Amino acid sequence: MRGLVVGMEFRLLGDIQARLDGQEVDVGHIKQRGVLATLLTDANRVVPVEQLIDRVWADHPPLRARETLYGYLYRLRRALSAADDVKISSTPGGYVLSVDVMAVDLHRFRHLVTQARTASSDEQSLVLFDQALGLSSGDAFANLDSPWVNAMRDVLEKQRFAAILERTDLALRSGRHSELLSELFARVAAHPLDERSAGQLMLALYRSGRRTVALDQYQQVRQHLAEEVGVDPGPALQVLHQRILRNDPMLDTASTVDSDIGGALRYTAQAAPMAVVPRQLPIAPAGFVGRVSELAQLDKIALKAGGATVISVISGGGGVGKTWLALNWAHRNVDRFPDGQLYVDLRGFAPSGQPLSPEVAVRGLLNALGVDTRSISADLDALAGLYRSLVAGRRMLILLDNARETSQVVPLLPGSPTCTVLVTSRRLLTGLVTAYSAQLLELDVLTETDARDLLARDIGAERLAAEPDAVNELLDYCGGLALALGIVAARATIQPDVPLAAVAGELRDRTSRLDALNGGELAVNLRAVLSWSQHSLTHQATEVFALLGLAPGPDIRLAAAASLTALPAPQTLSVLRELEHAHLIHRHSTDRYRMHDLIRLHAHEQAHNNLPEATRTTALHRLVDYYLHTACAADRLLAPHRSPIRLDPHTPGTHPHPLPDRPAAMAWFDSEHANLLAAQHAAATQQWHHTVWQMAWALNTFQYRQGLLHDQLVVWQAALDAAVHLPDPTTHTSTHRYLGIAHADLRRHEEAIEHLHQALALAEHHHPTHQVLTHLTLSWAWKQRGDDQRALDHARLALELVRTLDQPVQEARALNAVGWYAAQLGDYDTARSHCQAALTLYHHHHDPDGEATALDSLGYIEHHTGYHHRAIGHYQQALNLYRDLGHTPRMADTLTGLGHPHAALGHHDHARAAWEHALDLYQKQLRTTDAERVRQHLTTLDTRSF
Known part of the structure; x- marks a missing residue:
């Protein structure tokens, strides 16, 4: 049912709609609408730009897909702006639509179905199923x-159909x-091969006193199956047919409370009576939360059996919740397995380090099936054969549960297509996937929402609300680790009088966090649980795991790991794959790996406990050298006219x-920026002063072109702290000049001028080129402060000086600066x-960077002298160059300029497109003043003359 929703409501289960207080x-x-649907499907999760483009346009994106997408997102923001609780935000990884998921019918449908399946009564379940199914209004x-x-x-159609069958x-x-x-009748006509629907119709007919029609219905489905797929009805439907033939009183609704179609199909015609029906599942996990998509995936795998044994492998790191998920799904679906449920803990990663042998495991399964194996001396193959029979x-x-390797599992696999096998492991068990068509489900950490729900369920929502910080x-x-x-x-439950802030305080110190995550027993001691994952590692993998705990930054790529370990790239890849299969690291793109923060802490401990200090220091030096030497080479590609700095030879074993x-240089900087910042910080901690300064220098071009103004300030502040320890006076001059630029870009005018005057005073003693560069920077700083005349004065001084130095590129900079301020x-x-x-x-x-700057200046000049068509040409050339360079801050400025001549010529659509794109870039760069200026242009586009 669709009641009137106060606030914003979104509909995806039919026509794509948004409604505010009931109004479309x-x-x-x-x-x-496709962009909106994509964001809503992944509500509150970041959707990368490339994924948005692929989902909306697939193989046929428009020529300028990103610009088109930015326009769509801008218009969607405006359309949804009236709703306080809905927001589309840009992040470094893409876009996220923040919304209460219950306002989206797709998520509400899934939530209601989950509630229906766990409701305390049939009546309540029916109401919930009806509410869920009533949300659909078409495809x-x-x-x-x-x-x-x-x-x-x-x-979604399969999920809806499954809900209909359950209802x-x-x-x-x-x-x-x-x-x-x-x-x-209508459903069976639409799905003539669906045996469950046919069985439901047969049972309904029989109970309505139409036994003959029910039997005829069986013959019809039997004929359809024979003609379409060449098979007979399954054992369950055959049993129902036989029970209808003999007027089985158990089919009468008055005979049993469990007389639905699930109960009617509880016997399998082909199986002999079993002495014992095993019910070995451990107790269902209390307080289970989330994992909606994973549960749905397991449902989907089970539904798509297709006449083969269904094997699902839930794979994930220690403590992520594999067994929790497996048991929850098993208990939710226990009615699918009326002949019993077998469970065995294979102890693949037990504290003893000794996994359960396949022979012991299969004997345990035979015992559960009522076979006394004490007198059986058969080998493993014979025991496995008896089990399969x-x-x-x-x-x-x-x-x-808890399998260590494929060979431990294979003897326990049934040969019958009627059985379902669920395996959990800290390893990927790719052998099961390749040889037995197992379906792999890699389990990640809980989402923040699910993690919060878990705490709320155990601790209480009121206690959480009292201490939100x-x-x-x-x-x-x-970090979402279950x-x-x-x-x-x-701990919070056992100590209800202890504030949650005190519990958080114990976890705040990284060096003792694992101590605080010790529940007093091995199974609830996070350090112990993580250590068990290392039992099956080779010696080399154990050492590399520890070294990875030393690596600064959020992730590491293969080439960097090769430098950290001093191993050849192919050997490094082999070791990383071993760690990945053990779920100690996660490969999140082609050659990039990351660790969960708690696993990283454990690895860091292992490094300090088991590796000599010299080994740790040399490995870190190799990795930092990798980042520094690669960054300097990348900067040379981005800014070939920039005077290079001299680097010391890198540490042996480093592979830049x-x-x-x-x-390629721009892409490398983009992917490694966070790691480069962390590497500079690590160098500062180690007091590698030259490296700290050189890293700031190497990062400068990229950070400037990407508009990473705050990061630029941080790295140059670190460089200033390091420069105090360096003998070369030019490092002091350059550092003050770059800090002046960083402060000026952030509109911190006093600090900018102070640093630039220090740079100028230092430059007057030793280097005229630095004087030129400082005067140019001062001109920019005064412009930012609003004093165009003083900006022009410094630009002219720079031009006079540079003409004595035979530096044509710097002369071009000074010429353009004089022209711009004039x-x-x-x-x-x-x-x-x-x-x-x-x-x-x-x-x-x-x-090309300089060309784009001069063209942008000429575009401004031509527009302000009335030559709007020429201005558009200059701006467009500049924009193309900046786009090729990846210079997004200047792209935004040029797009802003480009909108003005278009507006002056009455090209309002072109002006709006340029300003919308500029606004999106300014917002990403957190340039709020510039963004507000462009927003005003957009607001008054049709009423003002530009």
Whole structure:
């Protein structure tokens, strides 16, 4: 049912709609709705830009897909701006739509179905199923068409169909067989091969006194199966047919409370009576939260059996919640396995380090099936054969928990397609995937929402609400690791009078965090649980694991790991794969690996406990050298006219990453930026002063072009602290100058001028080139402060000095600076001549960055002198160059300039497109003043003259 929702409501299960207080909101054309649907499907999760483009356009994106996407997102933000609780935000990784998931019908449907399956009564379950099914108004994502949309639509249809079948079972059990008949006839006609629907119709007919029609229905489905797929009905439907033939009183609703179709199909025709029906599942986990998509994936795998044994492998690191998930799914689906559920803990990563042997495991399974194995001396093959014979034809679940390797599992696999096998392991068990078509489900940590729900369920929502800051800390320190959260919750529950802030305080210190995550027993001691994962590692993998705990930064790529370990790349890759298979590291892209923060702490401990200090220091030096030497080579590609610095030879065993061209350099910087910042910090901790300064220098071009203004300030502040210990006076000059630039870009005018005056005073004693560069920077700083005349004065001083030095590229910079500031003061003739001369020099010396700067200046000049078409041409050339360079701050400035001549010529669509793109870039760069200025341009576009 769709009640009136106060606030914003989104509909995806039919036509894509947004409604505010019951009134439809215009969210644009179909492609724009596709962007909205993608963000809503992954509500509150970051969706990368590339994924957005792929989901909306697939193999046929428009020529400028990113710009088109930015326009859609801008318009969606405006359309949804009236809702306080809905927000589309940009992040470094993509975009996220923040919303209460219950306001999205797709998520509400899944939530209601989950509630229905766990409700305390059939009546309550029926109400919840009806509410969930009432949310659909047609095909999901109506009118959208892409591979992702079609796959999602197929999954949702299967989920809806499964809910319908479950709801029908409940209705049959409640005696509503008569009212179901018309619905069931229609469903069987639409799905003639679905045996469960056919069985439901047969049971409803039988209970309605239409036994002959029920038997005829069986013959019809039997004929359909024979003609379409060449098989007979399954054992369950055959049993139902036989029971209807003999008027089995158990089929009468009055005979048993468990007389729905699930109960009616409890016997398998092909299996002999079993002496024991095993019910070995351990108790269902209390307080289970989240894992909705993982549970749905397991359901999907089970539903797609296709006549083969279903084998699912839940793989993940220690403490992530594999057994928790497996047991929860097993208990939710216990009715699917009326012939029993077998469970064995294979102890693959037990504290003793000795996994359960396959022979001992299969004997345990035989005992559970009623076989006394004490007098059986057969070998493993014979025992496995007997086990497979006993489970053949039976609908059973076999849960093999905590497996260490494929060979431990294979003898325990049944040969019957009626059985389902669920395996958990800290390793990937790829042998099961390749040889037995097992379906792999890699389990990640809990989402923040699910982690918060777990704490709320154990500790209490009121206690969490009373200390929100402490709760946020606890969530951050646990990082979604289920075991860590469980330990924290247990401690808080046992000590109800201890503030959560005190518990968080114990976790705050990284050096003692693992001590605080000790529940007093091995199974709830996080350090012990993590250590068990290392039992099966080779000696080399154990050492590399410890070294990875020393690596600064959030992740590490293969080339960097090779430098850290001093191993050849192929050998490094082999070791990383071993660690990945043990779920001690996670490969999150082609050659990049990361560790969970708590696993990193454990690895760091291992390094300090087991590796000599010299080994640790040398490994860290190799890794920092890798980052520094690669960064300097990358900067050389980005800014070939920049005077290089001299580096010391790198530490033996270091393998700097070769970069072929400018795009590759930009991509490398983009992917490694966080690691480079961390490497500089590590160098500062080690007091490697030259490295600290050189890292700031190597990062400068990239950070400037990406608009990473705050990061730029941080790295140069660290460089200033290091420069005190360095003998070369030019490092002091450069550092003050770069700090002046960083402060000026952040509108910190006093600090900028102070640093630049210090730089100028130092430069006057030893280097005229530094004087030129400092005067140019001072001109920029005064411009930022609003004093165009003083900016022009410094630019002219720079031009006079540089003309004595034979440095044509720096002369071009000074020429363009004089031209730009002259234009700001209205002297357009002087401005044009100087900027044109700068452009000629830049072009002659192949400096595309400089060319773009001069073209941008000329665009401004031509617009302000009335030559709007020329201005557009200059701006567009500059924009193309900046885009090729990856210079996003200047792209935003040029787009802002480009909008003005378009507006002046009445090209309002072009002006709006340019300003919307600029606004998006400014918002990403946190340039709020510039963003507000462009927002005003957009607001007044149709009423003002530009």
